[in-house]
Amino acid sequence: MIFPLSIQHDELAEAFLGRLARINGVKSEVEIYKILKASYYVLDDEDRRIPHFDYLSRILRMSLKDFVSQHTTIPLRRAIVSYDAKFAHGTHKNDSMMAYSGFRQTRKGSYFCKKCVQQDVSNLGFSYWRRDHQLPGVMLCGEHLQALSYTEKKDAFFFSPSEYLKTGTVIDAKWAKITHKNPYVERFIAISRALIQQEFPFEVKKVRLVLRDQAEVKELSIKNGECEKPLISDEIVSKFPEEWLATVFPDLLGKRPGEKMHKSDGVVYLSTAASSVESYILASSILFDSMEDALDAFIGTRKLMLVSSRKPIINIDSNELKDAYVQAKGKYADLELQTSEAKWNIHNRLLSMGLPNLKQCTKYDFSKAVIAFFCEGQSLQKSAEMGGIDTELLEQIIRQVGVGFAETLQQMSLKRERKQGVLRMKAKAPNEVIHRTGT
Numbered sequence: 001m002i003f004p005l006s007i008q009h010d011e012l013a014e015a016f017l018g019r020l021a022r023i024n025g026v027k028s029e030v031e032i033y034k035i036l037k038a039s040y041y042v043l044d045d046e047d048r049r050i051p052h053f054d055y056l057s058r059i060l061r062m063s064l065k066d067f068v069s070q071h072t073t074i075p076l077r078r079a080i081v082s083y084d085a086k087f088a089h090g091t092h093k094n095d096s097m098m099a100y101s102g103f104r105q106t107r108k109g110s111y112f113c114k115k116c117v118q119q120d121v122s123n124l125g126f127s128y129w130r131r132d133h134q135l136p137g138v139m140l141c142g143e144h145l146q147a148l149s150y151t152e153k154k155d156a157f158f159f160s161p162s163e164y165l166k167t168g169t170v171i172d173a174k175w176a177k178i179t180h181k182n183p184y185v186e187r188f189i190a191i192s193r194a195l196i197q198q199e200f201p202f203e204v205k206k207v208r209l210v211l212r213d214q215a216e217v218k219e220l221s222i223k224n225g226e227c228e229k230p231l232i233s234d235e236i237v238s239k240f241p242e243e244w245l246a247t248v249f250p251d252l253l254g255k256r257p258g259e260k261m262h263k264s265d266g267v268v269y270l271s272t273a274a275s276s277v278e279s280y281i282l283a284s285s286i287l288f289d290s291m292e293d294a295l296d297a298f299i300g301t302r303k304l305m306l307v308s309s310r311k312p313i314i315n316i317d318s319n320e321l322k323d324a325y326v327q328a329k330g331k332y333a334d335l336e337l338q339t340s341e342a343k344w345n346i347h348n349r350l351l352s353m354g355l356p357n358l359k360q361c362t363k364y365d366f367s368k369a370v371i372a373f374f375c376e377g378q379s380l381q382k383s384a385e386m387g388g389i390d391t392e393l394l395e396q397i398i399r400q401v402g403v404g405f406a407e408t409l410q411q412m413s414l415k416r417e418r419k420q421g422v423l424r425m426k427a428k429a430p431n432e433v434i435h436r437t438g439t
């Protein structure tokens with residue numbers, strides 16, 4: 001049987017787990033879960049489906065939803081999602097996310113405020129880790145306005161923060177105060193704090209529309225392609241302090257001015273999440289004049305209906321489409337389909353499946369050319385001749401056929417770039433960057 005505890009205001013879930021283990025004389029996470037599992041008669045096969053938060057919420061007699069909303073960083077990390085936006089944080093629909101990344105750290109290191117620790121020890125007899133201190137970019141305690149301290153020790157949350165009072169690294173107080181006075185940093189933190197209070201996530205497809213509108217107002221680039229207007233990513237780099245940015249979104253510091261970065265600029269044109277939630281909060285901090293404006297715009301997206309032409313009706317499946325393509329011998333004009341789906345959408349879908357339009361008339365026949373090339377082993381030139389078309393045109397068709405392969409190749413070259421360290425940079429702990437730049 002386990003000795004139950006009550007949870008403190010803003011106490012971080014993983015820290016509560018540590019405190020629960022310590023009070024019960026347990027030395028490891030694995031052991032405390034074993035005891036919790038036995039206490040709640042959880043069967044092995046059921047266990048795989050239960051996120052660890054479930055045990056903790058059960059012992060606290062809280063709903064899983066309340067526990068996740070008030071004590072984990074999930075509402076921030078899941079603030080803007082590509083799918084499942086209708087499910088509140090902490091609902092069982094998100095079990096796999098909770099189980100696999102529920103305890104993922106939001107920043108490098110585990111953060112605490114010395115004054116909070118001393119105050120807790122004298123008022124409560126113990127100290128605890130606060131969720132607010134773990135938010136990316138927060139350098140000062142919101143209550144004491146004192147620079148936070150941190151430790152990079154693994155599993156630090158399993159122990160009491162008072163254990164790190166002497167060994168923890170204190171963030172440079174002067175730097176922390178100046179940084180927090182930067183209006184963009186201030187807005188970033190205010191938006192993060194507002195987002196972590198939300199019960200439901202926001203849908204990326206809709207968020208991108210309000211960010212795009214706002215970027216247009218500010219005359220910034222909204223295109224996924226060449227554009228002469230200033231880039232959101234460059235605006236972020238110019239407005240936020242470099243050292244602070246190195247702790248929150250270091251990738252931006254590795255990019256050249258004028259170079260588009262999808263992870264950041266993509267927040268206004270990508271319909272799936274461009275990157276981590278930080279990229280959306282950074283963009284919102286420069287696009288809106290206050291946290292309230294940003295939050296109002298985000299909340300407004302809940303009522304926003306997407307224009308139907310942007311969301312095509314798909315009522316025939318890919319196999320049916322392929323059959324119809326075969327029947328029509330690849331000629332789009334001869335496709336016989338009983339559907340209300342727009343023609344342009346059907347044509348785009350066929351192209352993305354690598355099935356190009358094989359036009360034919362008395363002068364040329366695209367299908368003859370591709371059959372000669374793919375099935376009869378003829379050369380490119382000979383195949384083109386047989387179909388009555390230019391080799392260039394045949395090359396174009398072959399490229400359309402290889403669309404899936406081309407995408408894979410692009411991913412491969414992107415991975416190669418990343419390996420060389422061009423884009424991916426690890427977030428830094430505050431003092432790694434402050435001392436480096438001599439601030």
Ligand SMILES: [Zn+2]
Pocket residue numbers: 113114115116117141142143144145146
């Ligand atoms: Zn404090």
